[in-house]
Amino acid sequence: MSEQHRQIHFAAHFPGVNQQTIWSDPNAGSQIEFESFRRFAEIAERGVMDYIFLAEGLRLRERNGEILDLDVLGRPNTVSILSALAAVTKHIGLVGTLTTTYNEPVDLARQLRSLDVLSNGRAGWNVVTTTNAFTGANFRKGDHLPYPERYLRAQEMISALEQLWETELGETTTLDSRYFQATATQTLPASPQGRPVLVQAGASGEGRDIAARNVDVVFSMFGEFAEGQKFRTDLDERLEHFGRNAEDLKILPAITLAIGDTEAEAQERAQAIRHAQVSGPNAIYFMEQIWGRELGGVDPDGPLPDFDPVPPTHATGRVPHYGDVEERTALVNQWRAESEAKGLSLRDLAVREYGRPSLVGTPEQIADEIIRRVDERACDGFTLVGDIVPDGLAEFVDRVVPILQERGAYRTEYPENATLRELLGSAAAPSVPLETPERV
Amino acid sequence: MTSKFSIGLAAKGAGWHAGADAVGSFAPQDPAAWAKLAQAADEAGIDVLTIEDSLAPLGTSASFDSFMLTNWLAPQTTRIGLVPTATTSLLEPFHTATAVATLDYTSEGRAAVRLRTGGFASESAAVGREDTLGNIREARALPTEEFERLIADRFGEGVEFAEVVRLLWDSWEDDAEIRDLATSRFIDRERIHNPEFTGKHFSVFGASITPRPPQGQPPVFSLAHTHTPYRFAAVTADVVLITPETEGTLEEIRAALAAGASAVDRQGSPLKVWVDYNILIADADDADDDAAARLAELDAAGGEFVSDAGLIAGTAEQVATRILELRDTGIDGIRVRPLVTDRDTEAFISEVLPKLRDGGVEVAEGANLRERLGLVPAANRFVATPPFTANAASVTASTEEISA
Numbered sequence: 001m002s003e004q005h006r007q008i009h010f011a012a013h014f015p016g017v018n019q020q021t022i023w024s025d026p027n028a029g030s031q032i033e034f035e036s037f038r039r040f041a042e043i044a045e046r047g048v049m050d051y052i053f054l055a056e057g058l059r060l061r062e063r064n065g066e067i068l069d070l071d072v073l074g075r076p077n078t079v080s081i082l083s084a085l086a087a088v089t090k091h092i093g094l095v096g097t098l099t100t101t102y103n104e105p106v107d108l109a110r111q112l113r114s115l116d117v118l119s120n121g122r123a124g125w126n127v128v129t130t131t132n133a134f135t136g137a138n139f140r141k142g143d144h145l146p147y148p149e150r151y152l153r154a155q156e157m158i159s160a161l162e163q164l165w166e167t168e169l170g171e172t173t174t175l176d177s178r179y180f181q182a183t184a185t186q187t188l189p190a191s192p193q194g195r196p197v198l199v200q201a202g203a204s205g206e207g208r209d210i211a212a213r214n215v216d217v218v219f220s221m222f223g224e225f226a227e228g229q230k231f232r233t234d235l236d237e238r239l240e241h242f243g244r245n246a247e248d249l250k251i252l253p254a255i256t257l258a259i260g261d262t263e264a265e266a267q268e269r270a271q272a273i274r275h276a277q278v279s280g281p282n283a284i285y286f287m288e289q290i291w292g293r294e295l296g297g298v299d300p301d302g303p304l305p306d307f308d309p310v311p312p313t314h315a316t317g318r319v320p321h322y323g324d325v326e327e328r329t330a331l332v333n334q335w336r337a338e339s340e341a342k343g344l345s346l347r348d349l350a351v352r353e354y355g356r357p358s359l360v361g362t363p364e365q366i367a368d369e370i371i372r373r374v375d376e377r378a379c380d381g382f383t384l385v386g387d388i389v390p391d392g393l394a395e396f397v398d399r400v401v402p403i404l405q406e407r408g409a410y411r412t413e414y415p416e417n418a419t420l421r422e423l424l425g426s427a428a429a430p431s432v433p434l435e436t437p438e439r440v
Numbered sequence: 441m442t443s444k445f446s447i448g449l450a451a452k453g454a455g456w457h458a459g460a461d462a463v464g465s466f467a468p469q470d471p472a473a474w475a476k477l478a479q480a481a482d483e484a485g486i487d488v489l490t491i492e493d494s495l496a497p498l499g500t501s502a503s504f505d506s507f508m509l510t511n512w513l514a515p516q517t518t519r520i521g522l523v524p525t526a527t528t529s530l531l532e533p534f535h536t537a538t539a540v541a542t543l544d545y546t547s548e549g550r551a552a553v554r555l556r557t558g559g560f561a562s563e564s565a566a567v568g569r570e571d572t573l574g575n576i577r578e579a580r581a582l583p584t585e586e587f588e589r590l591i592a593d594r595f596g597e598g599v600e601f602a603e604v605v606r607l608l609w610d611s612w613e614d615d616a617e618i619r620d621l622a623t624s625r626f627i628d629r630e631r632i633h634n635p636e637f638t639g640k641h642f643s644v645f646g647a648s649i650t651p652r653p654p655q656g657q658p659p660v661f662s663l664a665h666t667h668t669p670y671r672f673a674a675v676t677a678d679v680v681l682i683t684p685e686t687e688g689t690l691e692e693i694r695a696a697l698a699a700g701a702s703a704v705d706r707q708g709s710p711l712k713v714w715v716d717y718n719i720l721i722a723d724a725d726d727a728d729d730d731a732a733a734r735l736a737e738l739d740a741a742g743g744e745f746v747s748d749a750g751l752i753a754g755t756a757e758q759v760a761t762r763i764l765e766l767r768d769t770g771i772d773g774i775r776v777r778p779l780v781t782d783r784d785t786e787a788f789i790s791e792v793l794p795k796l797r798d799g800g801v802e803v804a805e806g807a808n809l810r811e812r813l814g815l816v817p818a819a820n821r822f823v824a825t826p827p828f829t830a831n832a833a834s835v836t837a838s839t840e841e842i843s844a
Contacts, residue, residue, distance in 0.1 A: 023619055023626050024619070024621055024624075032545060032650070032651050033545060034514075034515070034545050034546045034548070038515070057649060058534065058649060059646045059649070060632070060646060060647055060649060066629055067627070067629040067632055067647070069625045069626060069627050069628070069629045070624055070625060070626065071626060072626055073617075073626055073627050073632075074612070074617065074627075074649065074650060074651040075649055075650065076538070076541075076542040076545060076546075076650055077507075077535065077538035077539045077541070077542040077650060079507075079508060079539075080507055080508070080511045080538070080539045080542035080543060080546070081511070081542055081545075081546065083507075083508040083509075083511035083512045084511040084512060084514050084515055084542075084546035086512055087512045087513070087514070087515045087516050088515050102532060102534075102535075103532075103535075104530075104566075104567045104568075106495055106566040106567060107495060107505075107530070107531070107566075107567065110495065110505050111505045111507070111508055114504045114505040114508035114509065115508055117469075117471060117504070118471050118504065118508060118509070118512045120471075137643070137644075137645035137646060138534045138644050138645060138646050139532055139534060139642075139644070140532060140642045169469065169502055170497065170500065175568075180568060181568040182565060182566055182567060182568040183562075183565040183566065184495065184496070184565070184566040185496055185497050185562065185566075186497075187494075187495075187496070187497050187498075187502060187503045187504075188469070188502055188503075188504065189469040189502055279624035280624065281623070281624040281625075282624060
């Protein structure tokens with residue numbers, strides 16, 4: 001422990017509804033039974049992590065108007081499962097993704113404060129806005145917001161919740177803004193951390209401003225070293241603009257893992273994981289988004305189709321953006337050249353393109369790399385995405401975490417009765433007052 | 441499967457008497473107090489614990505979101521049914537369906553839900569909506585025509601809400617998840633059914649995000665005081681809670697319920713009928729602590745006791761005798777509302793319950809809550825005949841008897 005390292009923070013992402021989760025593995029457990037969540041939480045808590053992170057999706061994904069059957073489907077209600085987990089964990093934070101679009105502020109504020117009090121100050125909210133009519137079809141207000149408005153509404157929702165969270169039991173407050181008009185009396189006591197921790201993932205300029213102004217953690221997509229540093233620098237400037245300390249906003253990019261006894265073994269494993277994630281039919285599904293049309297009859301293990309991409313003809317509940325038809329055609333032409341040169345199949349390319357940033361190596365290599373990235377401020381740690389439910393992070397916890405602890409870069413135990421915000425070591429952002437309404 | 445006499449405990453903050461906050465020692469803002477209460481009721485073999493809920497304060501007591509609280513209690517209890525309250529005029533049926541389904545997973549088959557069509561003006565204000573009806577009992581003082589219009593709207597919305605929740609629970613067949621390696625398919629999409637529901641009040645298109653819960657259809661409770669709510673219960677619920685004495689005799693209410701069930705043409709599994717009573721249990725050994733004295737103390741602290749349900753007050757012996765008399769009328773259960781949450785629950789468990797057991801009220805057996813409540817297994821409506829059917833449209837079709 002001769003060197004002084006910045007302290008690392010980890011969140012544990014429960015593997016969910018996407019191709020990252022390998023359901024075909026014999027060790028893959030239930031995505032829905034409580035026992036899976038309990039075990040997942042135990043492992044994350046054994047790893048002394050800051051919080052468990054749950055995503056949300058409020059409509060089953062579709063492909064060509066039919067429910068997508070290739071990936072994991074089905075998940076519990078986010079806040080409900082976190083409440084149950086609060087009863088079987090002691091220290092770890094519980095962060096759920098909840099949309100600002102299909103929830104009323106008073107209801108959402110009360111659910112999160114209930115979770116916060118029941119967990120003794122361990123609740124967090126990953127703020128997202130839902131912008132598609134696809135999801136809206138399941139809710140009373142089936143409409144969706146135009147893109148620029150989603151951030152106005154998101155800011156108002158955060159401000160509204162903060163205003164509600166600042167009231168004491170029995171105190172009445174009135175929300176009066178562009179989107180919200182309500183009067184509510186507080187039904188709950190304050191939680192030990194004052195208000196739940198806020199997490200956000202927006203990568204656009206507006207999204208970054210929301211983060212810099214309001215939140216405690218950014219769940220970023222910038223999991224590589226250089227892009228991570230660039231993102232950090234950009235956020236630091238925004239934080240300064242809003243009068244906040246850089247250390248009060250943690251950046252925890254999503255990352256997957258492949259651990260091996262040797263580097264070669266780890267690389268082999270990473271490749272095996274990706275192949276398990278991208279089945280033949282899944283590769284076709286992925287490539288249909290590039291080609292913009294159905295690819296029925298195409299052999300995933302054969303060469304690329306000889307026809308060019310077209311403008312999209314089908315919508316899905318998935319949101320990759322591969323550009324317009326010219327960009328996609330250019331990409332396909334580049335792949336064709338590579339495919340011919342290296343003998344890559346359609347599936348090989350899908351496997352390669354699907355991959356998220358990964359930490360691949362021996363436990364020592366992975367520990368070194370994490371320490372380097374955190375010390376050099378490419379991030380403050382990671383949101384770890386396991387590939388198998390519920391034990392996907394066990395190997396990391398048992399093999400990598402002890403090395404980080406030995407090197408003094410990571411806590412060895414939870415502080416007594418710490419709140420989630422205390423685990424993160426950050427001060428809450430000053431609340432942003434709800435703005436005077438400019439009703440349209 | 442048994443079909444005996446069920447016992448429910450209704451928890452509302454510090455107690456059902458407004459004076460309970462001042463007189464009692466239950467701390468509804470403290471999670472540990474709820475865990476202790478639920479565990480005591482669980483160990484005693486009480487069949488369900490219902491949690492009152494509202495977006496506005498319930499008296500002066502603190503109140504947790506009932507879905508958060510019951511999910512938190514689920515892993516800390518083993519047998520008791522957990523019943524959060526969903527207000528159908530304020531919530532999204534999609535969220536309610538997944539929250540109850542999740543509770544059924546976290547409790548391993550012990551979830552239920554009480555549907556409540558509306559509440560007080562303060563609750564509507566909390567979601568920025570104009571209140572159209574207010575408290576239904578107060579609204580009954582309105583001119584008949586106005587009352588009927590208002591009630592039709594609210595109950596029409598409630599019926600749609602319940603229908604959507606049940607459709608969402610059935611939207612996945614039990615074996616929809618196939619994990620078929622040969623075809624790389626996680627699910628069989630033919631076994632998932634989008635409700636594609638379009639109603640007058642809202643529409644919900646897609647299937648639930650949560651697979652069908654362990655019980656298939658967690659039991660639905662409804663508290664009803666008059667004819668339209670009786671029909672609402674007959675269309676939506678598995679268990680209706682009624683309030684004899686305040687709304688006519690038990691016989692009159694049962695006749696009205698039967699008429700309501702017939703008016704909506706309920707077919708299949710009949711509605712279970714439970715009575716709802718406030719209870720206050722005096723200490724038989726303390727001459728100065730009789731029921732009247734305890735009630736007077738509570739009244740002094742919180743004002744005269746007013747309730748939509750009757751009150752059974754007395755010594756444990758008296759309370760048990762009264763409950764056994766009710767049981768002997770052939771009703772299916774009772775839900776007791778302790779005037780002071782901790783004290784009256786403790787007395788009920790330690791003194792009244794043993795007398796009920798002696799009187800033949802057995803602890804119900806069954807693999808899940810439905811079975812313990814004597815409800816038939818819930819077949820999925822997309823592949824078989826559901827436990828019951830009824831004509832939703834007739835809940836609000838004719839309300840002339842309300843004015844009678």
